[in-house]
Amino acid sequence: MPDLSRRDFLKIASQCLLGLSGLLGLGMLVRFLGFQGESPQPVEFDLGPAADYPLDSRTLVSQPPALLVHTQDGFLALSLLCTHLGCTLMPDVDEFACPCHGSRFDIEGRVLHGPAGEALHTLRVEINELGHVILFAQ
Numbered sequence: 001m002p003d004l005s006r007r008d009f010l011k012i013a014s015q016c017l018l019g020l021s022g023l024l025g026l027g028m029l030v031r032f033l034g035f036q037g038e039s040p041q042p043v044e045f046d047l048g049p050a051a052d053y054p055l056d057s058r059t060l061v062s063q064p065p066a067l068l069v070h071t072q073d074g075f076l077a078l079s080l081l082c083t084h085l086g087c088t089l090m091p092d093v094d095e096f097a098c099p100c101h102g103s104r105f106d107i108e109g110r111v112l113h114g115p116a117g118e119a120l121h122t123l124r125v126e127i128n129e130l131g132h133v134i135l136f137a138q
Contacts, residue, residue, distance in 0.1 A: 064137040066123055068136040077123040077135055078109045084116040
């Protein structure tokens with residue numbers, strides 16, 4: 001076996017490290033592209049009998065985060081996910097505050113303070129044949 005000069009050793013070592021880095025990067029890219037996200041969340045939530053929600057009531061629902069409102073016209077729900085980056089809003093007197101970036105929304109879902117640029121999304125609400133309030137997320 002011939003003696004390697006320092007220059008040849010460093011050249012071979014750097015080429016090996018470069019090749020190993022390339023393989024590691026390729027493995028990470030394959031893992032990233034093959035990522036399977038969490039299984040989808042249920043999109044239908046049974047909130048119980050409609051009689052549990054008096055007329056003109058506003059009820060915070062934890063799953064999914066929403067404000068359920070019962071008016072003369074029926075039920076409606078506002079998503080309590082910030083329209084900026086999706087953080088769950090926290091109730092604060094007559095408004096909702098985003099703990100992540102400081103957006104604020106009024107009780108009707110309108111933006112009071114950004115960085116959120118759009119109002120809270122409305123969720124579909126139905127009453128099923130058993131008289132239960134069904135909330136549809138997404």
